[in-house]
Amino acid sequence: MDANYIKPFVASIQNVFSTMMQLQVVVREPFLKTDNNPNHDVSGVIGMSGDVKGSVILSFPQQTAENVVALFSGSKFSMGSPDFADAIGELVNMVTGGAKAMFKDRKCSISCPSVIVGKDHTVARQSDIPCVVIPCSTDCGDLFIEIAVKPAAAPAGDKSSKATASA
């Protein structure tokens, strides 16, 4: 995958977490995801369409997600509450929105986020798009950005991106 589609996500998550939560994000070595593992407990999923298509997932172990949501929203919510999912959705929205603004000469749109909550769930993705996982460490715990995007064959207007989930 073109590194020009990866670097913006690194810059964006660092910007979002530091601006909204004063939380430093240390990015570790990215790797290519070869199957649907590792599984996580909370995932914020967002689709991209236009000149770049695919999906982006912000995945957390439960404890990290709870810590991050508490810091972001200023309140502790149980993992199953709508407010918890709302906060995770807004985070993936900001990270992806910030990243797409850094794509050079590529215009794309993002979907409204979906949030999947469930111990060790799997998020299936489009099989024809490679997925790069960026492990991140924070004082709230570890989390992962999974980026499965590619340039669309045709310019803006392609809305074929989708993500399916099972928990």
Place this chain on the structure above:
Amino acid sequence: MRILLVDDSKTMRNIQKAVLAQLGYTEVMEAQDGQDALSKAPAFRPELMLVDWNMPNMDGLTFVKAWRSTNKTTPIIMVTTEAEKSRVIEAIKAGVNNYVVKPFTPDLLSQRIQETLAKTPAAAA
């Protein structure tokens, strides 16, 4: 001052409400998308609106265009993740008075609110 907050994320509405409260603005109505805002705004008669762009049912840009077809004066600040220059221009053309890109610091949002109201004396009065 009556302020209408339009954002599908309750978390973001709460964050923005906290900034407004710090500025002394507590008469705030919330709407969760453009449709909701269109149904609430006429009766509420907002003197300032903070509007997200990407929302289900009716996005912020569509809402701004619809609102501006009947009301040219209410100051509107777009608060969104849409950071591309072309998007900002699109929003300004639709009638937005100011623009804040998420993520934002409370200070930045506060500054944009104050400068927007300063440019629209009727709303600040």
